[in-house]
Structures are given as structure tokens and as C-alpha cells.
Amino acid sequence: MIRLDNLTKVFDTPKGAVTAADHINMEVPAGEICILLGPSGCGKTTTLKMINRIIRPTSGKVFINDEDTTDLNTQELRRNIGYVIQQIGLFPNMTIEENITVVPKLLGWDKAKYRERARELMDMIALDPDAFLKRYPNELSGGQQQRIGVARALAADPPVMLMDEPFGAIDPINRAVIQDEFLKMQQALKKTIMFVSHDIDEAIKMGDRVAIFRAGRLEQYATPDDLLAAPKDEFVESFLGEDRALKRLNLVKVRDVVSDEIGTVSPGDTLETALARIDDFGYQNAILVVNDRRQPVGLITRAQARTTKGYCRDHFQNVPATVSLDDDLRKVASLMFSNDITWLPCVDEAGRVCGQITQRAMTHHLGSRFRPKEEAPATAASATKE
Amino acid sequence: MELIQYAFDNLDLLLSRTLEHIALVAVAVGIATLTGVPIGIAITKNERLAKAVLYAASIIVTVPSIALFGIMIPVLSLIGQGIGYLPAVIAVLLYSQLPIIRNTYTAIHNVDPALREAARGIGMSQNQRLRMVEIPLAVPVIMAGVRTAVVLNIGVMAIAAYIGAGGLGTFISRGISQSDPRQLIVGAVAVSLLAIIVDYGLLALQKRLTPLGMERAAETA
Numbered sequence: 001m002i003r004l005d006n007l008t009k010v011f012d013t014p015k016g017a018v019t020a021a022d023h024i025n026m027e028v029p030a031g032e033i034c035i036l037l038g039p040s041g042c043g044k045t046t047t048l049k050m051i052n053r054i055i056r057p058t059s060g061k062v063f064i065n066d067e068d069t070t071d072l073n074t075q076e077l078r079r080n081i082g083y084v085i086q087q088i089g090l091f092p093n094m095t096i097e098e099n100i101t102v103v104p105k106l107l108g109w110d111k112a113k114y115r116e117r118a119r120e121l122m123d124m125i126a127l128d129p130d131a132f133l134k135r136y137p138n139e140l141s142g143g144q145q146q147r148i149g150v151a152r153a154l155a156a157d158p159p160v161m162l163m164d165e166p167f168g169a170i171d172p173i174n175r176a177v178i179q180d181e182f183l184k185m186q187q188a189l190k191k192t193i194m195f196v197s198h199d200i201d202e203a204i205k206m207g208d209r210v211a212i213f214r215a216g217r218l219e220q221y222a223t224p225d226d227l228l229a230a231p232k233d234e235f236v237e238s239f240l241g242e243d244r245a246l247k248r249l250n251l252v253k254v255r256d257v258v259s260d261e262i263g264t265v266s267p268g269d270t271l272e273t274a275l276a277r278i279d280d281f282g283y284q285n286a287i288l289v290v291n292d293r294r295q296p297v298g299l300i301t302r303a304q305a306r307t308t309k310g311y312c313r314d315h316f317q318n319v320p321a322t323v324s325l326d327d328d329l330r331k332v333a334s335l336m337f338s339n340d341i342t343w344l345p346c347v348d349e350a351g352r353v354c355g356q357i358t359q360r361a362m363t364h365h366l367g368s369r370f371r372p373k374e375e376a377p378a379t380a381a382s383a384t385k386e
Numbered sequence: 387m388e389l390i391q392y393a394f395d396n397l398d399l400l401l402s403r404t405l406e407h408i409a410l411v412a413v414a415v416g417i418a419t420l421t422g423v424p425i426g427i428a429i430t431k432n433e434r435l436a437k438a439v440l441y442a443a444s445i446i447v448t449v450p451s452i453a454l455f456g457i458m459i460p461v462l463s464l465i466g467q468g469i470g471y472l473p474a475v476i477a478v479l480l481y482s483q484l485p486i487i488r489n490t491y492t493a494i495h496n497v498d499p500a501l502r503e504a505a506r507g508i509g510m511s512q513n514q515r516l517r518m519v520e521i522p523l524a525v526p527v528i529m530a531g532v533r534t535a536v537v538l539n540i541g542v543m544a545i546a547a548y549i550g551a552g553g554l555g556t557f558i559s560r561g562i563s564q565s566d567p568r569q570l571i572v573g574a575v576a577v578s579l580l581a582i583i584v585d586y587g588l589l590a591l592q593k594r595l596t597p598l599g600m601e602r603a604a605e606t607a
Contacts, residue, residue: 054507078509089504093522093597102518103508136599152508162507 002028002051002160002192007060009046020046022216023060028209030065030159031190035203038213039239044196047213048162051194052081064160079107082153082161082191086168088145090137096148097133103156114155121151124185143174150182154189163195167202179205200240204228204247212236225251245366249330254323257365258346260355264290267297267313274312275305288345289316294352296322296345322347325354329362392568400557400572404580407553411543414475415535418482423528425483426490427516436491443484451477451542455549474543474551481542482535489531493524522597529592533585540581544573554580 009021021043028034036044049055051062053074062069069077090099097118104114122129125147137145146166153161167175167182183206186193197203203210204224211221220232228248231237241247263281265274267289278287278300286299289312298316308315320339323332323346335344336359343358393400429436449457458473467473497520505515547555557573560566 052507054503075509075511078507080509083504083507085500085504085507087498087500087504089498089500089507091501091505091519092599093519094599102510106509106514138599 001030001063001065002034002194003063003066004047004051005061005063007047007050007062008058009043009050009055010058019216021050024218026211026218026221028192028194030192032208033186033193033195033206034209034211035207036194036196036211036213037198037200037203037239038219040198041215042213043216044211044213045164046216048164048194048196051160051162052078052083075106079103079156080158080160082156082158084146084149084153084161084163084166086165088137088142088149088169090145090148090152092137095134095136096140099137099148100133100152100155102152107156109156117155121154124154125151126181141174143170143178146170146178147181154191159192161191161193163193165196165198168197168199175202182206201247201250204250212239214239246330248366249333250328252329252365253325254327254329254332254346254357255325257329257361258325258355258357259361262288262345262353262356264288264294264353265300265312266290266292267311267316269312271300271305271308271310271312271315274300275302278302278305285341286317288319288353288356289313290353296347296353319345322353323357324348329366332357332362389568389571393572396572400576403552403554403556404576407540407543407555407577407580408584410471410474410546410551410553411478411536411539414478414543415482415532415539417475418479418486418535419532421479422483422486422531423490426487426528427494427521429487429491430494436495440484440488440491443487446480447484451481451545452548454480455546459549469549469551471551473549474546474553477546478539478542481539485531485534485538486528487531489534490524490528493527494520497523523600526592526596526600529588529595533588533592536588537581537585540577540584544577 004024004026007021007024008019011018011020024043024047026034036048038044046055050057050060051064051069064081090096091102094102097115100118100121101109101114104117109117118133119129122132127144127147132140132144132148137148140148146169150166153163167178170178179202195206197206207224209221210224210227212219212227214235220227220236222230225248227236228240228244228251231240231244237244263277263283265277265287274287281287284302286301287305289297289300291297296319298312299319300312300316304315304317320341321335321344323335323344325346325348332344336342342360343356345353346355346357348354425439429439454477455473458476459468462468462473462476494516501519501523502515505519510518543551543553544555544558547553547559554573554576557569557576561568561570561573
């Protein structure tokens, strides 16, 4: 857990005092990733760097796991906080192994232990220890270097990590890969992480919570979904972008929107039955054919059912796509657009049809989270009046 | 032909004076390295001090060597060392300060700020940062400064023969006073060759001292 208590930084500049961070109060629960987000110069990096005292706070306190860090020795404090920076900062004079084990060495681990740890970390970041440990940083690609940067920060297994735009200098394709790898590691490691970013998409993807900064102040601190659904003010709204409803597609899973009511026919039914079912369920275009294990086989279209006689097994078309319960709505929307359809069957882990997702249900789900927004500020305002 | 004949006839003398020359420069630049590198590191902490120190070191280099020897004669005579070994070593020591201090200062000063921040961020103390990161990275540039000092002072040391310090300069001074071009030319060529050979030797040493991971940096130094 990281808790900031009125953390403030005032820089003395030739033009006078500049408040880079103004009484920041926030708490990151243990095991969560908190993204500090905002335009440049908003104080997010200053706030991050006050936690490990790269920048000395003017006033305020930092608590880590309920311990006030004010009186801790600076070097001790830093050795117990993982630190990853955008420029990576691997030491070019040291091998990958020396880079990774530098903190354990500073902490006085014995050699066998830290060498073992280096191999363990390489496995974790999916780089072959035998191929990489003896090499030097400038022999590695940017993406590999930053993986090593993350491994170095994790070396002494600190409870808390600070990451300053860690993936900002990596090309977009590799960035997505590293983000995914990192999230996967985090699921197992459960570190408490403060993560600076200026990329709203990265924040939504990586963050359990997002803190939006503006001109040294913490504007809004919420989960990505709450943030997108109910931005506090115009600044936050404009920062999130006009397509913020679309960004929420990433956050909502099929599981949240799926309707388990779906009419189907089996291959042995006649097309007449199919047409009747289409009408019964009020479907516009087609009905799904499933086999006796409820796996999707094909589609019978209304036009076909009306004009042809026979059995479903002889006249179905291919199912354009199916989605599983853990897919996000972004994928669903994309499949709907590319296939020009407004619904998709959902399948469970065993590939059995378990429901359907419709465009209507998606827009309703996303819209229902936006609607209270109109009322919420009003109730908040009336609450303050009372 | 006559020159080569002369060089061969006096091979023993040539060798002993070469060794004498090398010893003088080595002692002086050795001491200069031991003083200049710490000074160069120390002044990275204070920009104004750095400017003052580098300015002073530059001024010293502008003093002609023959004048520097002249100044030292009365001063060092107080301890009975007005001429000979000691003033020669002191002069070379002073001339070596500029290249060594300047290169050390520049190298440490120019260490990538991201590396410095990474080193601080993972909890290295100031001394650990110097020892584990900054000095290893600065070594190629510091060594380049030492090389400059050595090559420069192999020439300066030749003039020290006039104050009786010995070395290859003795051939040159005698060649002039005895109007003997053979001695003069043999001395001059020997000094030049020595400078070139030592420079190459030190370059090889510099490459060996450069951390393996930064070969590219060494080539630009």
C-alpha cells in the first residue's frame, strides 16, 4: 500500500516559486496498479519521484504499508522500492546479470542467492538466461532492455514499484507485448505500483485505478471504468477524448453484457420450424443451428427458411464468428462491423453456445453507465448545499 | 648513414637515456594522475569551482617550459634542489594537470543523467555510484587525458635536460652546444619515436581498461 498525505513540492525558480505538486492525497491499495496520468508539467512525475525522494518533498508524507517513510534512510528506502524509468538506464559497463543483481548485491545477499535470483527473473521476463546473462545492454533491443529494466527493479522483490513512463520509448507493437507480459507478471506478483503515463489507452489497459493530474493538482482518482463513465469536469472529459465511450469497450467483458436467452434449432428440425422460431423470438435475420452438444453449426436465414423446404442440416450457412465470455467488447464490436451483423453467439470454455450478445445490449450497457452522470453532479451539488 | 652509425655506436647511452626519460615522465604523470583524477571528480560537484580550477590549469600550460624551469630554480634552491630531477618532475606534474583534470571532469560530468538517476533510484550511495557506474564509464576519456599528458610531456622533458634532469634531451642540448648535428638529430628523432610508441602503448591499455560493454564509446574518445 502506498499512501500520500498532503504531499507538496514547490520549486524555486528564477521566475518565482512554482508549485509542481499541491497537497496530493491518495492511496493505492496493496497489489494494485495506479496510473498517474496527465499532460506534461501536470505534476505526475514530480509526485512519483517524491515517493523515492529523487525529488525531495517540500511538505507532506509518504506512507508505505502504513509506515511513515519520512525518517527512513534514503538509500534503504530506495532499495526497497523498485524503480523503472523511461530511459531504462541499464549500466552499459555491466553485464545483464550484473545489472539485474545490483540491488541484491547492495543489500548484501550472498552470491549463490543472487545468481539464482537472476535466472529466476530471466525466466519471469521470458528471456533465455544462458543466452542473455553474460551479454551487455547495448547488444539488446530496446524492448529487451526494458524487460531487463523491469527485472532489475524486481530483483530484491520490493513490495512497491515506481514506474516512470516505462514503456514510452518502445515501439507500439513491442509496447503492447510488454504491457501484456507485465500485466501477466503482476497477476502473480501483486506489487503495489505507481505508474506514470501520458497515454490514456495505456492507463485504461494497465491501471486498476487512474489518477488524473492537472497543474499540480489531483483532479480525479477513480477506476478506469468510472473515470470514462463519469469524468468529473470538462478538463478530465477533454483529456479522456471524445471517443471515451469507445475506450470503455476495452474494459467491459462479454460476460457482463451477454444474454443467455438465445433461440436455436437443431440440424434435424425442418426449415418450417426454423422460420417459426425466428418469428417467435422476434429475430430479424437468422437463427443459429446447434448440434446435440450445443456447439454452433451454422445459421438459417429468414429468406432461406421462407423460400426453401427441407431440413436445417442441408441448408445452413457458416457462422461468421463467435465470441467467448472473456473477450472484451472492443473485439465484439470489431467482429460485428467486419461481418455486418448486429449480434453474435457466445460460447463457453467448452465451445458450447451459452448466449448471445447484441449491438443493442452493448449500447444499452455502455449507455446505462453514462446516464447517472447527468444526475450525479446534481445530487452532489444539492448535497453540498445541505 | 653517419647518423645511424652514431646511434649504433652509442646504443648503450641511447638506451639508458631513453629509460631515464621514460622514468621521469612516468613518475610525474603517475603522480599527476593520482592528483588530477580526484580533483576532476571533486569539481563535478561545484560548477563555479570547476571553472576556476580548469582556468588555473589552463594558465599553467601557457607558461613556457623554459620559463617554468627558470622560476623554479630560485624557489627550489631553498631546499637545495634548484636543478635536476625534482624541478623536471614538478614541471611535468603541473603540465599534466590540465588534460587529466579536464578529461576526468568532462567524462564524469557527461555521464548520462538517466544512468545517474537509475543509480540513485535503486539506492546506490554517492560513493557506490562513482565506483560502480561513473568511474568505469569515464575510464576511456580519463585515459585519453593521461595519453595527452604523456605525449605532451615527453617533449617537455627533453627541455629539462637544460636543468640537468637527464633523459634524451641531453643529446639535443649537447648537439646544440657542441655544434654536432648527429647528436641533435638522434636526440630529436628518439624523442619523437618515443612519444609515438608510448602513445600507441597507452591506447592499447586504454582499450583494455574500457568496460567490455562500451566498446562503441571508446572508439569516439
